[in-house]
Amino acid sequence: MSGKRQVNESPEAVGKWGWRYHHIGVPTDVPRPGECYLGRYKMYVSGYGDSPFGIEWMRFEEDSPVSELIQKVPHIAFEVDDLEEALKGKEVLGEVVSPSEGVTAVMIVDNGAPVELLEFDCKK
Numbered sequence: 667m668s669g670k671r672q673v674n675e676s677p678e679a680v681g682k683w684g685w686r687y688h689h690i691g692v693p694t695d696v697p698r699p700g701e702c703y704l705g706r707y708k709m710y711v712s713g714y715g716d717s718p719f720g721i722e723w724m725r726f727e728e729d730s731p732v733s734e735l736i737q738k739v740p741h742i743a744f745e746v747d748d749l750e751e752a753l754k755g756k757e758v759l760g761e762v763v764s765p766s767e768g769v770t771a772v773m774i775v776d777n778g779a780p781v782e783l784l785e786f787d788c789k790k
Contacts, residue, residue: 689720
């Protein structure tokens with residue numbers, strides 16, 4: 667796409683690159699029912715499994731090692747087929763991690779907002 671996107675056009679990430687919406691992560695400081703604690707990141711997550719829209723709530727401990735940008739600004743996550751290819755020319759925030767078996771993830775920054783990219787290994 668060149669120039670400005672029209673209101674009826676998909677974002678380039680979807681329309682041109684083929685990325686697929688996975689979830690939106692929303693920071694909160696309010697404990698929520700069904701929270702799961704992720705000790706490695708000193709944070710709690712909830713809601714994803716119950717939300718038909720993929721809304722994931724994230725609550726962080728004061729000393730969480732997670733980037734302040736992610737702790738303060740909601741992020742959108744996309745599933746990609748080739749993470750290495752998807753990262754070309756992007757501003758990477760942090761390092762590529764494997765939060766669970768068969769999943770590789772990394773955050774990038776676009777126009778000051780965090781975007782999560784996920785690659786799933788379907789063989790596992």
